[in-house]
Amino acid sequence: MTGSVVQMNAQGAPTARPGRRRFGRTWLGLAPFAIFSTLFLLIPTAYLVVGSFQDPAGDLTLQNYADLSDPVITNAYATSLEISLVTAVAGGVYGFLMAYAVISAGLPRRLRSGLMTFSGVASNFAGIPLALAFIFTIGRTGLLTTFLDSVGIRPYESGFSLYTKVGLEIVYFYFQLPLMILIIAPAIDGLKQEWREASENMGATSRQYWRYVALPVLMPSLLGAMILLFGNAFGAQATAYQLTGGFINLVPLLIGNQLSGDVLHNVGLGYALAMGMVAILGITLIAYSVLQRRSERWLR
Amino acid sequence: MLSTQRSVTRLAGLLVGASMLFAACSGIGGGPSAGASAGTMDSLVAEAKKEGNLTTIALPHTWCNYGEMLTSFAAKYGIKINELNPDGSSAAEIDAIKANKSNPGPQAPDVVDVGLSFGPSAKTDAVITPYKVATWNDIPAAAKDADGYWYGDYYGVMSIETNTKVVTNVPKSYADLLKPEYKGKVALSGDPTKSNQAISAVWGAALANGGSIDNVQPGLDFFKKLNDMGNFVPVIAKQATVASGETPIVLTWTYTALADRDKLAGNPPVEVNVPSDAKFAGMYVQAVSAYAPHPFAARLWEEYLYSDEGQIIWLKGYCNPIRYDALVTAKKIPADLAAKLPDSTGAQLPTLDQITAASKAITTGWPTTVGVVVK
Amino acid sequence: MTADVQAGAPAIPAATPTAAVATAGRPRRAPWRILWWLIFLAGVAYFTLPLVGTLAFSLRAIPPLSAYTDILTDQQFFTSLGYSFVVGLLTIVISISLMVPTAFWVRLRMPRARPAVEYITLLPFVVPPIVLVFALISTYSHPPLPFTHTDIGSTALLVCGYVVLSFPYMYRAVDVGLRSMDIRALTEASQSLGANWFTILTQVILPNLRVALLSGAFLTLAIVIGEFTMANYLARPAFAPYLSLLGSNEPYQQSAVALVSFGLTWVAMGFITILGRGSRSKIAVTGAR
Secondary structure, three states: OOOOOOOEOOOOOEOOOOOOOOHHHHHHOOHHHHHHHHHHHHHHHHHHHHHOOEOOOOOEOOHHHHHOOOHHHHHHHHHHHHHHHHHHHHHHHHHHHHHHHHHOOOOOHHHHHHHHHHHHHHOOOOOHHHHHHHHHHHOOOOHHHHHHHHOOOOHHHHOOOOOOHHHHHHHHHHHHHHHHHHHHHHHHHOOOHHHHHHHHHOOOOHHHHHHHHHHHHHHHHHHHHHHHHHHHHHOOOHHHHHHHOOOEOOHHHHHHHHHHOOOOOOHHHHHHHHHHHHHHHHHHHHHHHHHHHHHHHHHO | OHHHHHHHHHHHHHHHHHHHHHHHHOOOOOOHHHHHOHHHHHHHHHHHHHHOEEEEEOOOOOOOOHHHHHHHHHHHHOOEEEEEOOOOOHHHHHHHHHHOOOOOOOOOOOEEEEEOOHHHHHHHOOOEEOOOOOOHHHOOHHHEOOOOOOEEEEEEEEEEEEEOOOOOOOOOOOHHHHOHHHOOOEEEOOOOOOOHHHHHHHHHHHHHOOOEOOEOHHHHHHHHHHHHHOOEOOOOOOHHHHHHOOOOEEEEEHHHHHHHHHHHOOOOOEEEEOOOOOOEEEEEEEEEEOOOOOHHHHHHHHHHHHOHHHHHHHHHOOOEEOOHHHHHHOOOOOHHHHHHOOOOOOOEOOOHHHHHHHHHHHHHHHHHHOOEOOO | OHHHHHHHOOOOOOHHHHHHHHHHOOOOOHHHHHHHHHHHHHHHHHHHHHHHHHHHHHOOOOOOOHHHHHHHOOHHHHHHHHHHHHHHHHHHHHHHHHHHHHHHHHHHOOHHHHHHHHHHHHHHHOOOHHHHHHHHHHHOOOOOOOHHHOHHHHHHHHHHHHHHHHHHHHHHHHHHHHHOOOHHHHHHHHHHOOOOHHHHHHHHHHHHOHHHHHHHHHHHHHHHHHOOHHHHHOOOOOHHHHHHHHHHHOHHHHHHHHHHHHHHHHHHHHHHHHHHOOOOOOOOOOOOO
């Protein structure tokens, strides 16, 4: 008590005392997670790291990393990044809107639990069944396409095709959107009604409420959810393979070619490609952490 | 401690048994047919029954009638078969052996059925072990490893599968596929940078367009033309996409196309044609895993596959079994089955070196020639 | 209130908004409501159409409902779905037990460790599942930890693998949930009342995380039921390997099974929602209800 300054948090109450700097005790709190992730995640990742430095004969080499500069591969990274960012932002924005619609915008309460449960199911509707579902709906001979044809609108003749980057993004949206809805729901719940009323009492318009109260409060959660969406799309493979047959260059597909193909079997290159993804994820996380800290600054 | 002791003893026992088997079958003095002697076969069956289990991998039931092969083997010998990843690729099969080296559980494959190019690489990686079946001599020399590590099992010919409800004017050659009426209708059953079947389709296109078994560039050019015309659909064709009409024309092996035709049973109707301008064949090979948890069952399975019974089961699945010529000579093929087999006379079967060269050319050429590398 | 303002003071511009609130009674105005309905309905249309497309395709079988009747008579459909569901529940329990304390501890005591922990939780996205499963098999197929030597061990290994796959979703869900409550105040209040860490976590934090935990549970269950690679290579009788075997043989049935499993998963999630509603006695002090 004497000599130590009592810290105050935003509400003016004293914060929990950090206690003496007993490093051991504090780190112990992370022990279960550390042990579990080492056993079942970090050890496999070590295989990935070590394998990326091996050539088909098993000797150590840097060739795999040198091979990453191949234009086909760099194009794949660029495309993967683009699709992941687009679907993360699009899914993030629309997911937020839909979640807000059923939670706080005055729609009937029953719709909320329906949407949440459906989102749970839809969030993992991916891979071949999802690709097929979209082929059956907006493919060349899809249900919607033939219906539109019958009323005179011919999407495929005006240049639309499911089998393009945009088409793939439309399909990815199907599991990005529910993911966002599920993750952001607790944050929207946390937006207190009193804040809205208080801001209206002070004469704020709806837009000012959003700009100065709601969005800043939500921003850390929104960012966190969007990085999840980014990672989700970044690693997706089965859907893209079925839908594009390798026509669209994506890194998970290249990895699949090396690791699970019938033809190529340069496992080391596959691992190096995955390590490239690990590195990109790291960079994205750093950017995200910077944004996070800035968005949380005023909350302290 | 006890389990380690037990597994060491078990391993020793297996090694002794296996080496005895190798000595009997590897043709020392008596030649490969020595393995066909009744005594060894009976002891093999007995040991396999004692093991009671077999683990297979990447054997879809509709591929070469493996469904019937698996059930009849299980019924005949009372051995329970554990099937891993039916849709697995050759690479995944080899990797599964490597990952399960010290695993006696059901996750470790006993036998593999892989593309021809994987045989030699598996031998180098020491993940397969030699075994010469009783009918070893009937397998053509070009289709097997001299030391017995891998051996051809069946081959098929590249064909054009057509959903005749959607496409009434059925294409019968590669040249036909370039007709404008087939806009947005032609597909492959895999990605040419990943799938052996797809590479074979491109290779066949090369044969039909002035290329040769050593020159695949015309094949790549053909597909570029097909794509530029808008005839090519990048979707991976499956039974479902053929049936729905999204990929009504598919380049695929005869046996998968005919299996689709039978399965769909007219809903919708499917017609299968070997292209008149190119007959290209592809072969797969069998091998026994060097780390098989059930080595006797694995060898019994191989014996079964290469027995007359097994070869005819493959024939029923529209595959050309590797002992086909020997069976024909011995008049063991029922006439009605022979009639059902698609005409593959004159089909070109590439050698290992040719496969390596062509695969390299196609996998590097595809993204830049045909595929989308720019936005 | 309105009367006081009007009688007691000269024109104060601030009176108008207050009056508006007091008389309107509803915080949202009607025209905006239509917009929200449109957004919601557009989303619903987007979700429903592909399902309708799949349904239409599955009914092309001859006779039309045969795809569905075949499923219901296939014993393996139910056993494999049941197996995956049980594995899913186990994964959810372990994942929650691991993630809630971790996220809580990081937010409360170790904010500087947050980037590292977040990165680890996001790693499962970029480690290819086939690499993960083969690495797990290679590591745990011999002493000292021979998981794969037994059936139960293989299932346990699968559950551990699935917990890893659930890391990103569960951590994020819990983290978002924790943000909407003041964990510092809650912790201090509990500590001053003499609670230990276990009590704080189970009696104070968990009840306030209900919505977040439900989201995490849904996502985890969805992953488990849809996951193919690991279940396959570990030779487990799970749902996705069964589905893939079907797909290569029966095209119409594959679509029917996709829809039926969609529906059954929905039921399962409804079940989880009811389970999660159990603790009515605990009062949610703050944050998500």
